[in-house]
Amino acid sequence: MQREIQASNKVVSMEYGDSYIRKRMEEDGGLGSRSVHHHGLKQIKVRRETDDESGEKDHQEPLSPMARMFHEPESDVYIIVSVGFKSPIDPDIFKTNLCRILLKHPRFSSVQVADEKNGGELKWVQTEVDIDKHVIVPMVDQQDTASSDKFVEDYVANITKTKISMSIPMWDCHILNLKTSDAESILVARAHHSLGDGTSFMSLFLSCSRKVSDPDALPSFPAATKKPRSSAGLFWRFMPDFLLIWNTLVDIWMCVATSYFLNDTQTPIKAPPTVAFTSRRIVRRTFSLDDIKLVKNATNTTVNDVALAITQAGLSRYLNRKYGKIKKRNEAAATKEISENNLPKNILLRATLFFNLRSSPGIYAIAEMVKKKCKAEWGNKIGYVLFPFTIALKDNPLDYIRDVKAKADRKKASLEANFKLFMATVFFRFYRTKLASFPSTTIWFSNVAGPQQEISIFGNHVSYVAPSLYGQPVGLTIHVVSYGTKMNMILSVDESIIPDPHQLCEDFQFSLNLIKNSVIIGRSNL
Numbered sequence: 001m002q003r004e005i006q007a008s009n010k011v012v013s014m015e016y017g018d019s020y021i022r023k024r025m026e027e028d029g030g031l032g033s034r035s036v037h038h039h040g041l042k043q044i045k046v047r048r049e050t051d052d053e054s055g056e057k058d059h060q061e062p063l064s065p066m067a068r069m070f071h072e073p074e075s076d077v078y079i080i081v082s083v084g085f086k087s088p089i090d091p092d093i094f095k096t097n098l099c100r101i102l103l104k105h106p107r108f109s110s111v112q113v114a115d116e117k118n119g120g121e122l123k124w125v126q127t128e129v130d131i132d133k134h135v136i137v138p139m140v141d142q143q144d145t146a147s148s149d150k151f152v153e154d155y156v157a158n159i160t161k162t163k164i165s166m167s168i169p170m171w172d173c174h175i176l177n178l179k180t181s182d183a184e185s186i187l188v189a190r191a192h193h194s195l196g197d198g199t200s201f202m203s204l205f206l207s208c209s210r211k212v213s214d215p216d217a218l219p220s221f222p223a224a225t226k227k228p229r230s231s232a233g234l235f236w237r238f239m240p241d242f243l244l245i246w247n248t249l250v251d252i253w254m255c256v257a258t259s260y261f262l263n264d265t266q267t268p269i270k271a272p273p274t275v276a277f278t279s280r281r282i283v284r285r286t287f288s289l290d291d292i293k294l295v296k297n298a299t300n301t302t303v304n305d306v307a308l309a310i311t312q313a314g315l316s317r318y319l320n321r322k323y324g325k326i327k328k329r330n331e332a333a334a335t336k337e338i339s340e341n342n343l344p345k346n347i348l349l350r351a352t353l354f355f356n357l358r359s360s361p362g363i364y365a366i367a368e369m370v371k372k373k374c375k376a377e378w379g380n381k382i383g384y385v386l387f388p389f390t391i392a393l394k395d396n397p398l399d400y401i402r403d404v405k406a407k408a409d410r411k412k413a414s415l416e417a418n419f420k421l422f423m424a425t426v427f428f429r430f431y432r433t434k435l436a437s438f439p440s441t442t443i444w445f446s447n448v449a450g451p452q453q454e455i456s457i458f459g460n461h462v463s464y465v466a467p468s469l470y471g472q473p474v475g476l477t478i479h480v481v482s483y484g485t486k487m488n489m490i491l492s493v494d495e496s497i498i499p500d501p502h503q504l505c506e507d508f509q510f511s512l513n514l515i516k517n518s519v520i521i522g523r524s525n526l
Contacts, residue, residue: 079469089177112125155188202450243413303447314511
């Protein structure tokens with residue numbers, strides 16, 4: 001279906017934004033193929049060293065090992081965030097505010113340059129920023145709501161076919177002044193994952209925001225709390241330490257085994273290694289945060305536990321349908337795909353579950369994160385664990401919660417995530433092995449706490465926030481982010497692996513309803 005958009009006084013024909021994106025980025029020197037790894041750099045102009053606001057100087061700081069992992073061909077990962085607004089975006093005001101706030105951060109005004117004297121190690125080098133090369137404003141014709149939703153979804157999918165040139169700071173923004181079912185305009189922001197992790201970008205996002213109820217006040221920053229150490233007897237006080245050591249050793253062994261020979265079951269959603277070079281379809285489903293908290297409080301779990309339980313139940317339902325269709329084709333007989341249990345036994349399906357490893361957990365103001373030696377510093381301060389999902393149809397939906405909570409508590413009593421960051425630091429820098437790469441699992445999963453109140457950015461009231469990724473070596477990535485009274489679950493899928501992502505969203509919604517209804521029925525029977 002052809003669309004026409006007008007940009008820079010030109011009318012450009014495109015297939016849901018594809019031709020325009022590629023043409024515009026080629027003009028700006030910012031386009032690269034998803035299957036091409038950048039080795040050369042264009043000549044750039046570099047500023048002289050200048051003092052920043054914290055009194056520190058730019059010394060061409062090298063990229064961290066974790067940041068460099070996100071440049072590997074099999075994990076050349078970009079963060080892409082869609083933000084819906086309740087009013088149109090003024091591009092000139094938006095650019096002015098970006099220059100005033102965003103470009104003060106050295107990561108957004110620096111290029112990544114290979115230091116040939118040091119084995120090609122990438123370093124941050126500050127440069128002049130041409131804001132017009134980073135803000136793309138296609139003028140799109142207004143359509144009916146259903147067509148607009150599809151247009152935005154396809155536009156984002158086409159962005160995932162491209163890279164940003166390393167000759168400029170690796171970020172850009174696309175402003176779509178197009179009315180959709182839940183927004184009057186859309187901002188699609190993209191940055192290479194080497195610039196920072198989800199906590200860093202959420203802190204930046206919140207620091208650019210203001211409360212709708214108080215336009216002069218920053219939104220509240222969610223902060224995690226640590227449980228106090230038990231005051232029980234000597235044996236029970238030290239038992240957690242023994243379990244920590246044992247669990248960590250077991251998890252290290254599983255990590256090594258996964259890197260070399262232990263693979264997930266080849267289910268219909270397990271992607272081949274080449275999936276890292278494909279484009280992605282990014283969809284989302286909005287849940288009521290009150291429903292999530294109802295389940296959380298009734299089962300004495302966390303929001304993250306409930307999100308994982310929804311995922312486990314939804315994947316079981318989705319895969320049961322897929323295996324039912326395979327069975328139907330093989331047997332040439334009618335099959336009740338959902339009511340019958342078509343799942344094979346002993347499916348090994350794991351998620352790479354990411355954690356914020358800052359010594360002071362939570363979301364912090366960007367002014368704090370850019371300071372040197374800050375406990376909540378900017379960057380890729382993340383580790384990950386291998387989280388096994390039990391793929392099965394359960395008679396009692398609350399069993400999904402109990403199963404996930406037991407596994408989550410077990411993972412919390414381990415230093416697995418810290419060990420993964422250690423591996424990235426040591427093995428990637430000094431001795432390249434498979435241990436310095438991301439494990440071959442079926443899913444990536446991440447949960448980031450979002451704004452607790454309704455917010456505005458540069459005067460525009462935000463209606464939703466939907467972060468995601470592309471370039472990762474899995475066919476399904478799930479992000480969970482809260483905003484006000486809502487929780488969004490965002491799926492990034494390879495369509496050759498999961499051709500019906502909206503159906504998977506439906507399965508997640510169905511699973512939440514099953515679990516919530518079980519909680520309500522259980523209360524009524526008390």
